[in-house]
Amino acid sequence: MPKPHLFTLTLAASLLLGCQAVNTTSGGAVGVERKQYMFSMLSTEQVNQMYAQSYQETLSAASQKGVLAKNSALSKRVNGIAQRLIAEVPAFRPDAAQWDWEVNVIESPELNANCGPGGKIIFYSGLIDKLKLTDDEIAAVMGHEIAHALREHGREAMSKAYGVQMATQLGSAFGVGDGSLQLANMGVEYLMTLPNSRSNENEADLIGLELAARAGYNPNAAISLWEKMGAAAGSAPPEFLSTHPSSSSRTQALQSTIPKVMPLYEQRRKNR
Structure with a gap:
């Protein structure tokens, strides 16, 4: 039977062989260059199809309740x-221009928004109405969400989960004890799950900032957006903050990056 440390190394090597080191997007002016590890058995198309099914189920449920806004002023906005x-999006990922993009608004008091794999966007009216978001602030939220989809953070998270699951299953098959399994899982965690979600949030912030600037939306709106989010978190934290935690470091990172994208915004405004 392999020694615990040898088993850990063997397992980690086996899992990494099933992974591909990829960079889903170009760096852009904001310089997001981190390579990501994705399981080859879990393709972009598979994840997009899985999410598309879930997305349609959400829309169907909203339609049945009469809260799917199709032709309202807010939906058009x-x-x-x-x-x-x-x-x-081609500035970061040319193939994303061919995605089957969808944009829908659900009339709900939830303070939430999402862009899932493959470009499936949902905005909840409560986020816009309760926080009185300007167009620039809506673009800041949406740019951030689109960035998650472009970077395939969902597929990356699934790949990480598969890695931990495989570690447990393989460990059990080899008859390895709990202590060795814990060691193996820790090895997988360090090899495959870092950088963590905080890094993903930072990437989405930066790419979203540049997308908004390129589209002619004031990048400074990202600051006022998170200020509004922070104020809303005082009583009942918005659903959005459960998966997109706010922090002072986030605001600092945005403020330091705005000068990099401001020329793109000013050029777009000049050409309109």
Whole structure:
């Protein structure tokens, strides 16, 4: 039977062989260059299809409840902003221009928004109405969410989960004890799950900032957006903050990056 440390190294090597080191997007002016590890058995197309099914189920449920806004003024407003942002995605990922993009608004008090794999966008009216978001602030939220999809953070998270699951299953098959399994899982965690979600959030912030600037939306709106989010978190934290935690370091990172994208915004405004 392999020694615990040898088993850990063997397992880690086996899992890494099933992974591909990729960079899903170009760096852009903001310089997001981190390589990501994705399981080869879990393709972009598979993840996109899985999410598309879930997305349609969400829309169907909203339609049955009569809260799927199709032709409202708010829906047209959100769609208009989305189209300008989507037009800029080739700057980071040319193939994303061919995604089957969808944009929908659900009338709900939830303070939430999402862009899932493959370009499936949902905005909840509560986020816009309760926080009184400007078009620039809506673009900041949407740019951030689109960035998650472009970077395939969902597929990356699934790859990480598969790695931990495989570590446990392989460990059990080899009859390795709990202590060795814990060691193996820790090795997988360090090899495959870092950088963690905080890094993903930072990437989405930076790419979203540039997408908004390229589309002609004031990048300074990202600051006022998170200020509004922070104020809303005082009583009942917005659903959005459960997966997108706010922090002072986030604001500092945005403020330091705004000068890099401001020329793109000013050029776009000049050409309109």
